[in-house]
Amino acid sequence: MYLTRFRVNTARPGSRRLLSSPQAMHAAVMSSFPHLLPTGQNTPRILWRIDHNARAEVVLYILSPDQPDLTHLVEQAGWPAAAANATADTRLSGWQSYPYTPFLDHITTGSTWGFRLTANPVHHIRRKDGEPTKRTAHITPRHQMQWLLERQERSGFRILTKPAHQRLTQHGTDHDLVVHNRRDLRFAKPADTTKRTVSVLAVTFDGRLEVTDPAALRHTLTAGLGKAKAYGCGLMTLAPIG
Incomplete structure (x- = not known):
């Protein structure tokens, strides 16, 4: 299991569209897993949540069996230029995924x-x-x-x-x-x-x-x-x- 954190750039038009439509956000989350088919057959349980911590601090959390690829979300609702130039600073990489099973075991x-x-x-x-x-x-x-x-x-x-x-x-x-x-x-x-x-x-x-x-x-x-x-x-x- 993996817990993934993605900070939403609320200034982007794509962010406003995703945040205003739970269906659009659900589709974006499910599109983060290349092996999942659009038919939804045998789809594993993937949970997600939007935290509105402040006006400019909106965070998407995803809990999933596999690590997601949120490249499309970075392009639509993140900071693409910062992610492209990110080096050691994981905060600029667009998203962070953490193994969740060790936490659950403790x-x-x-x-x-x-x-x-x-x-x-x-x-x-x-x-x-x-x-x-x-x-x-x-x-x-x-x-x-x-x-x-x-x-x-x-x-x-x-x-x-x-x-x-x-x-x-x-x-x-x-x-x-x-x-x-x-x-x-x-x-x-x-x-x-x-x-x-x-x-x-x-x-x-x-x-x-x-x-x-x-x-x-x-x-x-x-x-x-x-x-x-x-x-x-x-x-x-x-x-x-x-």
Whole structure:
């Protein structure tokens, strides 16, 4: 497994097109692997996520079984001249890929990490008796947080609680967890002749966790969490707690 980081040049027209269309970004990510056929048959799970850290700091992360070739992304949405002249400075090479398996192998029970996850928190409801259930997005941060808390045990982790002096009121949350960067994605699938609009609500979770089941957490990190993985949701990454 490899985790790849690509910084997007937000001043490029190609960047704006990719960032405004999860379908276009998905196609660009999948085109980074020469051995994958356009038919999508037997395609391995490839996760990706866009982090909007600041107005001019937008980063694409890709988790994949093989190393990607992001030359086309550098040309469309990066710094081609800097990449062409890059020598020892990997920050100028356009993208950086890191072996991920050694990191996964060192995840142990009881270790604590900071995490980030962009996900599509949904539930199934029935509006009227006798109707089939319908997948519906959680709208409020409270319900979005609850969606993640309900999945923590089987996903191999426990979200840590805040120290007593940092906890909110009885109507807030005691967990070390925030939800932000809500995005309502709406688009039509090119192959859908009905031209129906697809709606995906994506939010980003930041928090701290404790590992309870290393094998389950490794599966969560590599297979993704939740729905809409093709549209930039599901990828959780960990970072050491400073």
